[in-house]
Amino acid sequence: MAAAQRFGLAFGVAPPSKKALETALGATVSQALVPFQAHLTADLTVERSGDHATLILDQTEVAFDVAVAIQEAAWPVPLRFALIVAPPAGAAGRDEAVRSKSAIALRSMTRHEAFRFDLPAKSEEERAMADATAALHRRLVLDLTKQRMQAVRAYRRLKRQAPVAQELKISQQAVSQLLVGARLRLMQRTEAAIRTWLTRPQRTTLWPMKGRSGL
Secondary structure, three states: OOOOOEEEEEEEEOOOOOOOHHHHHOOHHHHHOHHHHHHEEEEEEEOOOOOOEEEEEOOOOOHHHHHHHHHHHHOOOOEEEEEEEEOOOOHHHOHHHHHHHHHHHHHOOOOOOOEEEEOOOOOHHHHHHHHHHHHHHHHHHHOOOHHHHHHHHHHHHHOOHHHHHHHHOOOHHHHHHHHHHOOHHHHHHHHHHHHHHHHOOOOOOOOOOOOOOOO
């Protein structure tokens, strides 16, 4: 059986923030990555320079979800990400080479980019639209208040409002209001759009055009 491709994900603090990456991540990032452990072929490592971190995944479709989990763990510090594809074998497929390639993609990002999707199967226009969608998502996360962020994190983990209310010691109605205020549904729609786009490399547009009959 042929070896599968792997994907390097690098990230660092987005300008103009001057916050140290390790300080931004704190102790919560390890817990945030627990749901994705099965897809990590190399663990998260903060590089010696301290200005970026890298990890390696076995699938592209989880890449944005991993990035979302890391950004929420780093809240309210803004992060930016770069995703690259690596060959399954050979020198270029070794962990060090994959981490280095993703770090190079991260350093090549412009000041205003939120997510560099360095994927040859995607067109330049698609990648630009995905970056804009990722930037919208990041803005939604960064705009959250502390209480709304707590509600979002708890809801992602517990999946239902009742246990979130119990954990946060507030009413279920208050949880609902916090999630509405957090614009969670809009965040989830952007996550689903990018996840679907990453899952279907054969697609020529970011979102499928519905066929219309009778024209």
